[in-house]
Amino acid sequence: MCGIVGYTGHRNAVPVLMEGLGRLEYRGYDSAGIACLNHGGKHLFVVKEKGKLSRLREELKRHAVSAKIGIGHTRWATHGEPSRFNAHPHLDFTHRIAIVHNGIIENYASLKEKLIRKGIRFASQTDTEVAGNLIGHFYGKGNLLEAVRKAVKELRGYFAFVVIAQDEPDKIVAFKRSNPLVIGLGKGENFVASDVTALLPYTRRVIYLEDEEYAEITPAQVRIFSSSGKLVKRTSVTVRWDVSKAQKGGYPHFMLKEINEQPAVVKSILASHVKNKRIHFDTLDRKLTKRLKQIRKVHFVSCGTAYHAGLVGNYMMGECLDLPAEATVSSEFRYEDPSVDKRDLVVLVTQSGETADTLAALREAKAKGALTLAIVNVVGSTVAREADGVIYTHAGPEIGVASTKAYLAQLTVIALFTLYLAGIHPCRKKQFSLLKMKSRLQEMLRLPSQIKETLHQEAAVVRCAKTLYGKKNFLYLGRGYNFPNALEGALKLKEITYAHAHGYPAGEMKHGPIALVDNRQPVICICPESSKTYEKMLSNIEEIKARRGIIITLATQGDKQVAKLSNQVFSVPNTSEMFSPILTAVPLQLFAYHVAVLNNRDVDQPRNLAKSVTVE
Ligand code: M6R
DSSP states (O other): OOEEEEEESSSOHHHHHHHHHHHHGGGOOSEEEEEEEETTTOSEEEEEEESOHHHHHHHHTTSOOOEEEEEEEEEOOSSSOSSTTTSSOEEOTTSSEEEEEEEEETTHHHHHHHHHHTTOOOSSSOSHHHHHHHHHHHOTTTOHHHHHHHHHHHOOEEEEEEEEETTEEEEEEEEEESSOOEEEEOSSOEEEESSGGGTTTTOSEEEEOOTTEEEEEOSSOEEEEOTTSOEEOOOOEEOOOOGGGGSOTTOSSHHHHHHHTHHHHHHHHHHHHEETTEEOOTTSOHHHHHHHTTOOEEEEEEOHHHHHHHHHHHHHHHHHBSSOEEEEEHHHHTTSOOOOOTTEEEEEEESSSOOHHHHHHHHHHHHTTOEEEEEESSTTOHHHHHSSEEEEOOOOOOOSSSOSHHHHHHHHHHHHHHHHHHHHOTTBOTTSOHHHHHHHHHHHTTHHHHHHHHHTTHHHHHHHHHHHTTOSEEEEEEOGGGHHHHHHHHHHHHHHHOOEEEEEEGGGGGGTGGGGOSTTOEEEEEEOTTOTTHHHHHHHHHHHHHTTOEEEEEEETTOHHHHHHOSEEEEEOOOOGGGHHHHHHHHHHHHHHHHHHHTTOOSSSOTTOOSSOOOO
16 A cells, blocks of 8 residues: 655656646545655755645645655555654655654564654654654764665565655665655656656656566666665666556546446456467466466465456366366465365466465465465566466556456456466366367457446436435345356446445355345346356345345346346346456446435545555
8 A cells, every 4th residue: 555656857746746746546545645845955844745646636736845865655554644744755854864664564663663763753653754863863964775775674565665855966875665756767857656647747768666676767777686785787668558548538536437438448357368269368478377287276366356357266266177266365364274275276466466465365375385366557667577377468557446347357368367277287177178168268358348238228227226325225136157256247337436335145145135125226137148057046046036126137138038037237248257247347336326425425545444554
């Protein structure tokens, strides 16, 4: 959580920092601030505000700040409530050093006590200020890099930070342990940020800092040092992301834009991995493919929406291969002492590639010798770099906190990977013949246009949302492949509307949740005709109807049986059950979006959330 940005160069740093923070605001929006060395580098100037970046922007209008160097921060509170005092940047006790930080310093309390005993005073409740004061404590002779190195030796936890000092007026020092930092290279100017999206307006040449590395950044050069102080040689990489993808492009919200990008996202995934009617992944080398053929079990490990993608993956694996598969949320996997070894494949699914629990799960799996594969959106992210193999979803930047296009991209990649594995692994199910595989692949190629068609349901979704947006409780039901989508639909709704929503396997309804159903209860039922439990699902819908529930159904186009039972139907084109979640997810996303808009919710930045969860 939290977004960090830093600039040193020939421009006025303030607009650069504010532009960067605008692009990082999805990482946290409890408070924001910047610190600059005012032109001439005489003193550190700090402006910070509680609340969104817009408040900082307003505040900045009252100050004429011009600086060639500065750092900025947008916060998701961990230690200390959201307030101006706890907002970053923090100054050290000498007021010569400013720091912005992302992550958690686990031993901050004992360090704070130690520093207080030395007579150092604190102005905030944050762990960040402890790091700042420790650096200030070591700064004595005016060598920022050295002071940072000494301080880091005492800091426990997972974090990244960036500091500037008044006495070294063109230098930024950055350190990374687990949480991401990327350096942007310019001409006579350099940048640093939590995420490349903040750098895209200025440069595409970037260097990803590795764990335990320090960077000393001046306008003329970037020097990277290992933990032992050795100068590290690192070549830059060029980022291909399109800057316009990180803007709203005429849509009122990023979420709606990202929902509408889905046909193109899925199309480009299929174009990159399906050639001459065969599936291939450039990023999986021969050695890895050899190991894939030997695996005995597949584990999908992920969080939130990505976990739901993993659950769908389970069903896919189950249909195509005689291999056990299991989906687990990362925060459970990492602590359950997972019994995995070199015959297990652990697939980490993550949009950001920085989710703390997923990263920890990856490290746990690797330590146990498992083969690890990352399905990741953000290129160069930590999970992508640390896993044995990576398949990028290439959905482009996803800015809305509610994940939409990343989810469809994950489902598409997992479906392709399952078919690919079924093609190379000795345990392909007998009934899943090569012919069937081919026809499934052909079917996949129709998905982009089918998603587009599904988007035409928006008007019906809006009509339905208008009748239900005042409701406080929603029940989502699905079976088989679409049970994970019941969870996903409910997650989307609760995270952006704050209504309570519950996803449940429809077959379990009569074991409890049916007690909720009366004539005021909306029940969203996912019931594609291709499902092998279609008829069972129809019976479940009948049971809700008998109790006069408000039935909204996601059904296959032309399904009259479902229409008769429902108050409202959202139709999706026909496809195999295996791919049906890729279509049924779309009306669920649109429904959550429109209910949120009708409730005047902050769709792209819902309360208490952040896009990437880089703390445990
Ligand atoms: O970046 P990741 O895919 O690892 O993030 C996982 C979850 O934090 C994320 O999917 C979250 O649940 C979304 N806000 C859901 O819309």
